[in-house]
Amino acid sequence: MPNATKVKLKTTPTKFEVKGEAWVIQNPRFGPEGTHYHTYGMLTPYFEGLTKGKLLGTRCVNKKCPISKGKSELWLPPRADCPDCHQSMEWSEVKVPAGYIYAYTHVKAGGTGLEIETPYYQIDVKIPGVATIVKSYLLDRKPIKIGDKVRAGFRSGKAATHTSLDLYFELV
Numbered sequence: 001m002p003n004a005t006k007v008k009l010k011t012t013p014t015k016f017e018v019k020g021e022a023w024v025i026q027n028p029r030f031g032p033e034g035t036h037y038h039t040y041g042m043l044t045p046y047f048e049g050l051t052k053g054k055l056l057g058t059r060c061v062n063k064k065c066p067i068s069k070g071k072s073e074l075w076l077p078p079r080a081d082c083p084d085c086h087q088s089m090e091w092s093e094v095k096v097p098a099g100y101i102y103a104y105t106h107v108k109a110g111g112t113g114l115e116i117e118t119p120y121y122q123i124d125v126k127i128p129g130v131a132t133i134v135k136s137y138l139l140d141r142k143p144i145k146i147g148d149k150v151r152a153g154f155r156s157g158k159a160a161t162h163t164s165l166d167l168y169f170e171l172v
């Protein structure tokens with residue numbers, strides 16, 4: 001069992017190409033001939049934002065939306081279209097990317113392909129102003145409890161993986 005106080009990733013930066021406005025990720029899961037390609041499509045700004053240390057969500061600004069009435073909280077992970085009225089959503093930065101632990105799981109052993117070194121805490125985070133509960137992982141290995149305050153951290157520059165693992169949380 002690793003005794004480092006901070007969780008490390010077992011992954012390496014994922015290569016990507018830019019096609020139009022979208023990133024196309026190349027994941028060589030089964031060697032060079034088994035590279036899996038997939039696009040982030042309209043959600044590319046979210047992943048690009050992480051590599052710049054920004055947490056971006058989307059909000060519905062449609063005044064005729066039956067739920068948000070144009071005053072939506074942020075959705076995170078973002079949606080390209082509003083789940084309630086199916087109109088395009090607007091991008092907006094989470095100004096204070098911090099909140100508290102809403103729920104957690106202590107992962108002691110992972111299945112094949114897990115890219116986070118165990119043990120670690122898989123955490124659900126409630127961020128004020130965000131409509132959804134954000135699922136991520138905690139960098140710290142200290143014992144935690146529900147309600148503990150956390151803030152977002154980002155893998156940027158050469159540390160960026162270009163995946164959702166570029167977002168993590170640390171205890172405040």
Ligand SMILES: [Zn+2]
Pocket residue numbers: 060061062065066067068082083084085086087
């Ligand atoms: Zn809507």
